Amino acid sequence: MVNNKYEKYMIQIPIVPEVATQIMQLNENSDNLSSSSLTKLISLDPYLSASILKIANSALYSRRSEIKELDTAVNLIGFKKIKTMVLLLAGASLFKKNENSYFYKLFWSHSIISAFICRDIAELIDSSFNSDEYFTAALLHRIGEVPLFLSDKDKYMQLIEENQDHSQSLSRLELEKMNTNSCLIGEALLTYWNFPEELRKTARHSCAHDDSFSDIMVDTVSLSDFVTVIHGFGIPEYVDPSRVESLLASTGITKADFDYFTSEAYLEKLKQSRFFNECQSTLNVNLIPDN
16 A cells, blocks of 8 residues: 555556566575466566567577577576566556656666666675675666656756756755655555565665665665766766765775776676666667767
8 A cells, every 4th residue: 555645656657567566576596486487477468478579589699590489588588687677678668658758768777777786786795695686676776766757747857957967966856846755756666566675675765875774785776876876877966975985884895896886897898798788678778878
């Protein structure tokens, strides 16, 4: 049940398909999860089925013959990537009427690039971490921007324009201009979709960039968020040097590692990733333009 305070924002967006929600709740280590059970679940949604087949037959997989069976496509792509692709496809459905908007490019460039950065930072912190969970958390951490934008597109774009100099915290500016912020709405939205608690918690706290709440996932996503802003992707906002220092300390990431993640060399490496290019292809966007 969604707090009535946020109901007007929730009605701005379509409900995520039940199949997508069920896939998001699956655990790859579960005894009940198999390729056939995942295929059966995906097959319940014609749009997801067609999209997964399209991805499997894309140039990214360089298959000599066309894949026509969904189970073959699922086996080829794999559960972890299927889960991400389902998220992207469900997310893209939120923008059907706005997919050519400037906001669309801002939102997805930040969400996807921060997800890859977060995954790589998590692997550096501790190789035993489930880095795919960190990837998903970062992918969704700014989801609250979507209903806030859709509730008043002109006002939200004006807010973005006013902060082109990166002088203000986005969450505080949203509160000032729109009487709520994307952190609070993101938590409410993921609750509305019945997504896992850790994703709701990360959406609530990671983009607020304060020290009111801290755990390793929230701090890692917060750090990846700052790195992405420094690279110039997404909605502009203030990067607080003292908060960056605090996040480096809490995550154990060194200044040298931070400098690498904020470098052009890291972006060039990311551009060579097949998985990154799969994400771009799924959304039909070019996130990192060639120099």
